[in-house]
Amino acid sequence: MHNSFEKRLENLPLIPSLQRAEPVIWFNDQVNNEQSFPFSMAMVYEAEARLKRFAPYLQDAFPEIQDGIIESPIIEVEQMKAYLENAYATKIEGKLLLKCDHALPIAGSVKARGGIYEILKHAESLAIEHGLLSKEDDYRKLHDDRFRQFFQNYKIAVGSTGNLGLSIGIISAKLGFHVTVHMSMDAKEWKKQLLRDLGVTVIEYEADYSEAVKQGRLEAEQDATCHFVDDENSLDLFAGYAVAALRVKAQLEAQNIAVDEEHPLFVYIPCGVGGAPGGISYGLKQLYGQNVHIFFAEPTQSPCMLLGMMTGLHDEIDVAQIGLTNETEADGLAVGRASKFVGAQMETIVSGCYTVKDAFLFESLREMYKREHIFMEPSAHAGFFGLIQLVDTYSQKNANHLVWSTGGNLVPNEWRTHYLQK
Template identity: 55%
Template sequence: MNNNVILGRTLTEWKLEFPLLNKLISTQEVFWTNPKYKTSKNHVPIQEKEILEAEERLIRFAPYIAQAFPETQDTGGLIESSLVPIPDMQGYLEKYYDLKILGRVLLKCDSHLPISGSIKARGGIYEVLKHAEDLAIKQGIMELDDNYSILNTLKFKEFFSGHSIAVGSTGNLGLSIGVIGAKLGFQVTVHMSSDAKSWKKELLRSKGVQVVEYGSDYSKAVEEGRKQAEKDPNCHFVDDENSRDLFVGYAVAAYRLKKQLDEMKIAVDSNHPLFVYLPCGVGGGPGGITYGLKQVFKENVHCFFAEPTHSPCMLLGLATGLHDQISVQDIGLDNKTEADGLAVGRASRFVGTVLEPILSGAYTIKDEELFSLLQALNNAENLRLEPSALAGMPGPARLLQADAGLEYLKKFDLENKMDQASHIVWATGGSLVPSEVMDQYLRKGTVDI
């Protein structure tokens, strides 16, 4: 492995420059803080007005969503999740990691988002809706001031049936794209990596979505999806690695989170810091949310990504500065994890470069710990998530235990403010997991609570 050449340099040479690689290669759990992080405002390629336009578009689509998906009627067709305190789980984390977690720990339940039961219901559904709007307006069959419930009619379904959508996915993005795309009438093809769970493939097929399976990982599925779209002028490819539309769809979450925190009377300011822990695959979902959070809360929010020890692609890309020019396979990792949504070997360059000055850090977690935390959350709070969604759960403890985390708190004058801090664990998927599969997950945990 030491003879492996990456961008003209051997792995041994890279390890000398970035000693952290030694721990990543040996699949040790690490906690890394970003030396390029800045608290000042930085120039970024996404403008805030794009996020606000995305929110306006989602509001326009609310009448259609409420009619097409009755489970959203209580929220008027807005796809949103609850923010809940998890005091019993916080107590478990303190016992499990043998430390006191100052402040409060909350769970952002994107695991229970309507329609597709994961964080991908934000960006994925948004991009398909935007594409549908663009097509219908261009065709002259809809105007911006129409009641968008007209989309739920045979006329529009027949129109959209002449168009197709393709996406490459490890599971949840494909699920979101497939469900909303098929409901609108599009011909949808989801290119699934070998990591995707069989129940997700079966659910997609039951919705009339074409699922193409690959024996290789996420990158191959994306590559093949992109090739299909290039051959068909009527095919829209949802590019999880580079899409601005996905990104701004995710970013909308930050503005809605602020409203939830205000309603709960939870302050976020210089004396009340907010820490957010987000599971990360290719980076689009957590990247978009992080960008939105920094727009809303500025230097008072601190975002950390969580990745499996076998698939730390974003941490690897950011720590070396190579982004998508290096993969976990390049350093000898197998990219195999039970956290299927995080089984990505190469990070998005687009997201990585946007995040470089605004992400506070990242850490890795072993699969075994995911299952133990899954079981503990079920026991403590009666909440069930899929394994990848538990990656953010140890975040508060890791921050307070790791030397790098303590140095971060000291550097940014946070040490004496932690008793007034809020920690949000972003739950990214779980509510659609079949009960028999969830039972299997729960049996893999080894906790005593």
């Protein structure tokens, strides 16, 4: 371990447990402090308006989306709640709710929100700049061949552990862009094949996510026609993810679920590099303030956000520096170094971060499938462990719990069977 790291780490009581890859929880004592952001809710409302403009296009291009709006329901999972109560000898007061982003249309993961939004925004800017489109037009015209031909003059590049690549690849290929996805070693073969079948160029690395992103960034820097989707720093991705908060608020209101001082909402979100959970959490905090308590969930071998936030080092520390492997079956969460941009924004937003063992992810995967008939990929189960980590906190009578499910719908049958037998 490097000297300056040793200094930073020596007084942190969680470090030995983290190094032993035991599940831990870290509470953030800066939560709800004042902070200024390089970002505002105006940008989130702008994203929501842009997605509405694109709804007719999306409806035409992907007929499976009924109203052209990329959204998932919130449902109550009472059988899963009963399982957790039994298996962990506890009582969960309040509702256990699931935000079903595993069922988001088009890309079947939380990455559909931000990723598709960023590409739509880029396509809109190019088309407007070239006098082909105005914001008042019917956006269905973007589905015409002449637009596909126009977008063929442009490239998109992205680095991914799998799901961001899927969402960027699917929407970019549909619009007509040339798209290259730089996949880390964790990315599953079926995700790469699905993209290749759509005509996407997939480059594979024998290295982790950070390296895949670096190569994608390099490719884009050398080509003025190439737009790089920067999972670590993009404000557009962040805005796309944050739109989820507006939708959650409307959905909870429609279900008469209050979020106020009397009825706090606990939210548990799986975290990789931090973009998706960061954007969602920014939006939720702006809307609900102190009445929402947000926790990020990471694998015991990949606690990059926990480590970055707890030490204040953000992207200047990698999990390898405390001896962890960054090896996990939760491919979407296999990130060793967190986004600096997101980590810094989360300093007053998240209430804490916790870690979870892969074994729990598979236990949860089987139980959800058996009891609720819902399939979610391993990464998407990290949220449920928050209910076990926070056992003392959630005994609060009127609190409700929202577990964010982040992926699963596109997982092929043979992989589902494989996961269910693990």
